[in-house]
Amino acid sequence: MLSKLWILAYRDLGRNRRRTILSIVAVALGLGLLILMNGYIAGVMDESVQNNIRLNTGHLQIRADSYTEGELSLAWPDLLRDPEVLAAHAATLPGVRGAAPVLWAGGVIATPNDSLGIQITGIDPTSTIYDPIREALVGGVFLSADDRTGIMIGRRLAEELGLAVGSDVSLTVVDSDGNADEGVFTVRGLFHTGIPSYDQGSVLMPLAKAQAFARTERRASAIMIMLHDNQALVSVSAALRSPDLQLLSWQDMNRLFLETMQTGLAFYYILDGIVMLIVAVIIANTLLMSVFERIREMGILSALGMKGRHLTQMLLLEAACMGLVGIALGLVLGLGGVAYLTYVGITIGDIASVAGDSIALGSTIHGRFVPETFAGLSIATFIFVLLAALYPAWYAARLEPVVALRG
Amino acid sequence: MDAIQINQVTKTYRVGATETHALDHINLTIGEGEFTALVGPSGSGKTTLLQIIGCLDKPDQGTVLIKGQEVTRLSANQRADLRRTSIGFVFQFFALVPVLTAYENVELPLLLSGMKTSERRARVLELLNAVGLEDRAHHRPDQLSGGQQQRVAIARALGPRPVLVLADEPTANLDTANGHQAMEIMQRLNQETGTAFVYATHDPRVIAFARRVVKMEDGKIIDNL
Ligand SMILES: Nc1ncnc2c1ncn2[C@@H]1O[C@H](COP(=O)(O)OP(=O)(O)O)[C@@H](O)[C@H]1O
C-alpha cells in the first residue's frame, strides 16, 4: 500500500514540476543559509576565542590572589613577587609550551600633536609565547630583552599617531606609588595581528624596562602560560595550585566574552527560527495548493475506498520527498559555503574594529564545521517541513467524498 | 438477498432560505445482478440517490441496506471499507487518477484491498482485456480517448468484484459510438460477472440497454418497472 502511495506522491510532485522545484529550492536555500550562518558564527566564536588566547590571555594565568581583572593595579600586594621562579616552574610541567611573566599597566602614549590611552605590556621577548607577535611583525625588529628605550606598537596605532620605526614617543604611566612617570621611547618594531583592539591599544616593552618604569621592582602582574593543547589544562592547573595565588583558565578569562557571544547568539536562534518558518510556509502553501487542485481526484480516491489517513500519508510523503531532496541540496550548498569560509575566509577589513575592545576578531573571518549543529538543523528543517504538511494533510483527510467529487 | 434495499430515504439541501428536496421518501430495491437505468430529467435526484447508495453521502432520514447491512450509521472509515469491497463507481467525467497509467488505475482498488501481487497482476490484465484495452495498459489518461478512459474506469470499478457498480451518466461525455461501446461492455460484464449495475441517464438510446428502468422526478420515484 505504502509503495503505491509513494508512486502517487512522487508522480503528483512531478505534475506541477515548477512548484515542486520552487519548494525544494526554498528548503535548500533555507537550510543552506542556516548552515552557512551557523558555521560562520561558530567560526567567529572559535576564532575570537583562539585569538584572545593567543594574544591576550594565554591558556592559563597565575596571578596574585588580590589582583582584579581590568584594574591593571600596580600595587605591590596585587603583584606576583617571584615571577621568574613561578614561570620557570610552570615551564617544566608536561603539556606547557611556554610560560612567561607579564606586567600590565595603564598608560598614555603621546606625540607632540596627539595623545592616546593605551595598555603597556611588559613582556619577556625571548619567550615563545610571543611567537604570534613575532610572526605579526610588519616593520622594524622585535624587542630584545635588554632594550631600555625600545617599544613595539601596532601598525594601526602608529598610523593613527603618524609614527614609524625609529620615531620617538612619550609614554606616561601611573606607577605603583601613584605618581605619574614619563619617559621617552623609540619605536623599534610594528606588528599587525589583524585584531584591531590589540593593534590599536597595546604598547609592548621588555619586562625589565616595564618593571623599572612602573616601579614594581621584579614583580609581575601575571604568569602567562601557553599549552600545547587544551587537554593539559586540568593537570597543569592542579600542579600550579597554591593558596595565595589565583589560577585563571582561558575559559575563566574569556567568560564575559563567551557570555556576550552567547547572548548575541539568541538573535541568531531567532533568525534560524524565522528562516525555518519561511520554509515551512512555502511548503504548506505548495501542498495546500496541490490539495486544492486535486480535490476532485481525492474524491475519486475516496470513492475507491481510500481512507482519510491514506490521503494524509500521501501528502506527508510528498512533503517528505520535497524535504529530503531540499535538505540534500541545502547540505551541499551550506557545506560548500562553510568550506569556502573555512578554507578561504572572508576579509572584513576594518569593520571589526567597531566590534569593540573585548572581541578579538581578526580581519579575515573563517567558518567552522560543526557537524552536530548542521545535523540538528537538517533534522529541524525536516520536522518543520512535515509540520507544515500537517494542515494540508488534515484538510485532505477530512474532505467529504461528495464535496470532493463535486470538485 | 437483495443487493440494495432503500427505505424512506430523504435528502434535503438547504442553500440560504431555499430548500431542495433532492430525495423525497424514496423506497427502492435492487436485486443482485440487475442492470437498471435510473432515468429522469436533470435535477430529479439521480446523482444524489447514487451517492447515497454508494455510501459517499448519508441520507437525512431513512435506511440503506447493502446486502442486508444497514450503512447509514457507519463511520467514515467503515463506509470507505464498504466502498472499497462492495461498490464500484463510474462517473460522468472520466474519473481516472491522472498521474497513474491505465494499468495502475485498475490496480489501485486492488492494492487498497491488499490483493497479492501475482493475483493482482492477473486480475488487472484480465479486466483490461475485458474492456479491450490490454494494449493501452501503460498509457496515462491524457494519452487515452474519452471512450478508452471510460472503459478503464469500468474495468477499475469491477476490480474488487463488487456487489454493485454505480454509473452516473457514464455516456454523457461520449459520442454515440463510444457511448454505445461503453454500454455494451457494461451489459456484457453484468451478464458475465453477475455484478448489479445501476446507471443514471436521460438518453433514450442508453435507457434501451436496461432490463429495468426506474424513473425519477423531483426527488420521487414515479415509475418503477
Ligand atoms: N450540494 C448541493 N447543494 C444544494 N443543492 C443540491 C446539491 N446537490 C444537488 N442539489 C440539488 O438537488 C437536486 C437533485 O440534484 P441531483 O441529484 O444532482 O439531480 P440529477 O443528478 O438528477 O441531475 C437538484 O435540484 C440540485 O440542484
Ligand SMILES: [Mg+2]
Ligand atoms: Mg446528476
